Amino acid sequence: MHKLTTVETVHEERSWLFTVQDRHGEREEVILVPCDDGVEQSSTSSQNGNRSDDGVEAWINRCTHEAQRFDTGRGVPMRDGQLICPRHGSLFDSCSGHCDNGEAADTTLPSVDITVHTDGTVFLTDDDATFVHEGGIDDDGGPDSTSHISL
Template sequence: MSEETRIVDLEAVPENGSYRFTAEDPFANETELILVSCDEDPGVRAWINTCPHESQRLDTGDGAAVRDDAIVCPRHGSHFDACSGECDDGPAAGTTLPGVDLAVEDGAVHLADDRYAFLREGGIEDEDGPGSTSHVSF
């Protein structure tokens, strides 16, 4: 894998949280993505940082809430399996987070999806902030 596809060291992906980064599609559109730990190989998954139920970021800058191997939507509390992206409860039940292909090599996570090019760690700078505020507290 090349340095231009390298996102971060695998050990930097939090056990209960997420690592947020920005990628670009072939049309120069920036997309926020998150890395989350997963018990299945290669030990990490990448998801687009948006709940499919509403345009709500899962990670607004402090890491996504991860409970019992599930990513929790901060707006309505739907739980998405960290490994499969599937949701079976809450308003997002029956949906799946859009995934992004990764590879882990020599302890580093690399973007292996031809649809995206890694730009930088962190999110897209929005003047208006997230699409909604959280209604769920932990």
């Protein structure tokens, strides 16, 4: 179990991006997004791909159609509780991950298991994912690729 952030932070920032590594060593970006189902918070719950009653859900950071990233470094585009694919405009319910329109219709985002404790702290609890760092895959704290040299 790895401590990620808080429900309050996810709601204030409207999303929270982090990178995990799967059992095969492949890195994946994951987004935490607000899920306002109108249900009161429970004491401790694991998501396991089900609708959250803790105000936050975790999804792999890519549309099910053409693998377009939702969060490209500026947060997840959202409207009325739905994630918006920046490429084709498909809308995914932030709580269920299901899409019922556009190019990605009748698909559901891959979920990542999290647990929210009573104090609002969000933990990564997915047995298939190991926390690598906050931010996207390319945000690993290595040297910047920018240069002030011009030819």
